[in-house]
Amino acid sequence: MDKTKRNAVIAGNWKMNKTPCETTALINEMKPLVAGADCKVVLCVPFIDIPAAVEAAKGSNIEIGAENVHFKASGAYTGEISAQMLVESGVKYVVIGHSERRQYFGETDQTVNLRTLAAIQAGLTAIVCVGETLEQRELGYTETLLKFQTKMALTNVKAEDLNKIIIAYEPVWAIGTGVTASAQQADEGNGFVREAIAEVYGKDVADTVTIQYGGSMNAGNADELVAKINVDGGLIGGASLKAEDFSVIVKAASK
Numbered sequence: 480m481d482k483t484k485r486n487a488v489i490a491g492n493w494k495m496n497k498t499p500c501e502t503t504a505l506i507n508e509m510k511p512l513v514a515g516a517d518c519k520v521v522l523c524v525p526f527i528d529i530p531a532a533v534e535a536a537k538g539s540n541i542e543i544g545a546e547n548v549h550f551k552a553s554g555a556y557t558g559e560i561s562a563q564m565l566v567e568s569g570v571k572y573v574v575i576g577h578s579e580r581r582q583y584f585g586e587t588d589q590t591v592n593l594r595t596l597a598a599i600q601a602g603l604t605a606i607v608c609v610g611e612t613l614e615q616r617e618l619g620y621t622e623t624l625l626k627f628q629t630k631m632a633l634t635n636v637k638a639e640d641l642n643k644i645i646i647a648y649e650p651v652w653a654i655g656t657g658v659t660a661s662a663q664q665a666d667e668g669n670g671f672v673r674e675a676i677a678e679v680y681g682k683d684v685a686d687t688v689t690i691q692y693g694g695s696m697n698a699g700n701a702d703e704l705v706a707k708i709n710v711d712g713g714l715i716g717g718a719s720l721k722a723e724d725f726s727v728i729v730k731a732a733s734k
């Protein structure tokens with residue numbers, strides 16, 4: 480397998496952190512630290528921070544993403560944001576199906592699929608999250624679950640649109656816990672995701688899809704994780720809120 484066929488993408492997921500003013504300050508601090516990176520650099524920020532983030536990132540190699548998107552184009556969906564609204568605001572990426580949304584906000588494999596279709600139709604790149612809980616891992620369901628979530632998320636996605644898809648393997652037990660998957664576990668999980676894509680679209684296509692690892696990735700462990708053949712960068716929570724730590728991860732993926 481040739482890793483050079485794929486883009487490494489380091490994406491921050493700020494979750495519910497940073498006000499618009501803090502957004503401007505943090506991106507201004509990050510810009511010089513990540514300039515010239517040999518990987519894509521993305522910051523997925525709260526909706527309200529998007530204008531400040533787009534403005535602050537102008538002229539730099541940082542691209543801006545959102546953390547969710549609704550699947551309808553418009554209508555009576557109070558509190559929701561459409562893909563076209565994001566596009567017009569300068570957003571290029573959107574996180575879909577994060578485990579926190581699955582756990583706390585009723586996100587299902589079906590709504591993940593609908594959001595994914597809406598995002599790519601609008602020209603956004605979807606960062607689709609999959610991952611097993613500790614209980615599912617201990618019961619031996621990791622492979623089955625990752626393949627099922629991946630295939631469900633990609634239902635009706637055409638092969639030619641896979642360049643607008645990134646899958647992030649985020650074991651639920653590793654998110655925000657400080658417990659990182661070992662490089663071996665991350666590589667294996669990402670490998671299951673790639674196999675699922677190969678089962679539907681063929682191996683050649685699957686080899687071109689960017690698959691990130693996420694879950695307590697930090698400045699200390701990024702090197703080892705992103706060196707793995709199936710790990711094409713990362714989706715970073717806590718460490719993306721610190722300019723210095725985030726830039727170390729970006730540098731690890733640029734090697």
Ligand code: 13P
Nearest residue numbers: 492654655694695716717
């Ligand atoms: P942490 O890096 O804080 O564990 O979060 C990972 C994550 O959920 C990224 O989407």
